[in-house]
Amino acid sequence: MIFRKRKRSIIRLLLVEDEPLVAFDTEHLLSEQDFEIVATVDRVSDAVATLQAGHDIHLVLVDVRLADGSGIDVARAAGERGIPSLFVTGDCPPEAELVGVGCLYKPFEQRDLLQSIKAIEASRAGKVPRRLPDALRLFSADRGNEAPRVSQTPDATIQQSSVPGRE
Template sequence: MGVTIGRTGVLFGKKKRRIVRLLVVEDEPLVAFDAEHVLTDADFEIVATVDRVADAVAVLSGGDAIDLVLVDVNLADGSGVEVARAARARGVAVMFVTGACPPEAVELAAGCLSKPYGQRDLIAAIGAIEAGMAGKPPKRLPPGFTLFATGSPEAA
């Protein structure tokens, strides 16, 4: 647990995050750019932003530490479900970010956030997944977000 000193000089314990490094898989450039911006501002590290299944699988295979994959379902060269399967096989959590959550999501992902979503909802959805990884119930679920019970890769 890190320590932060507040304005009043009081020490606050800073909770260590379980989710820090993200892979964003999105083929709509404006959505990808907005997600990168929001996540970076929220102190997440973007390992890569890609728009194709093949590129996402290559990043997952590349050995970089990734805590969570945010993946759209409909991609130019295939389905985000393929990316989710590859991530799951490597023990990496997945959140679908899509207009229509696929039926396989329950087995493959920690959650599903419906598009369009607000910036706060994206951060809150990641927080809910993080709470689930810690074995705690999330404080709240944002609108349009479904958290799955089998969301952590270790639960499979």
């Protein structure tokens, strides 16, 4: 029997993070896992410019609070191009749910970031993710090709719900 890696649908990432150490560690981790980092930027304006340049980007990892504005604006610009955004933040505002696929709460374990990307991939393929990191919250699928709301119950089973505001 031949074993092979599952083909990924999310490979090319835009990283938007204004904390240099977090950006460096995240970029290093993802590169080691064979993701392609299209760009690592620390400003809303640079992220939007990268998106407008027409790069082939599969997912945007974006902090909410950035030096020159909000990651919400980056996610909005990405969404206009059909690119999903995962907020990687310590505090996920309610409006994030309108423009992103989920929030990964800081601080997080490296494996949680990798599992979060896998969960988004599975959700976008119409599958229920096997396991969600405790630090991840995925949002509703009411906006077309985005991830369905998936949450873990106390017994660690996965449920789906499309009711906004319900976990």
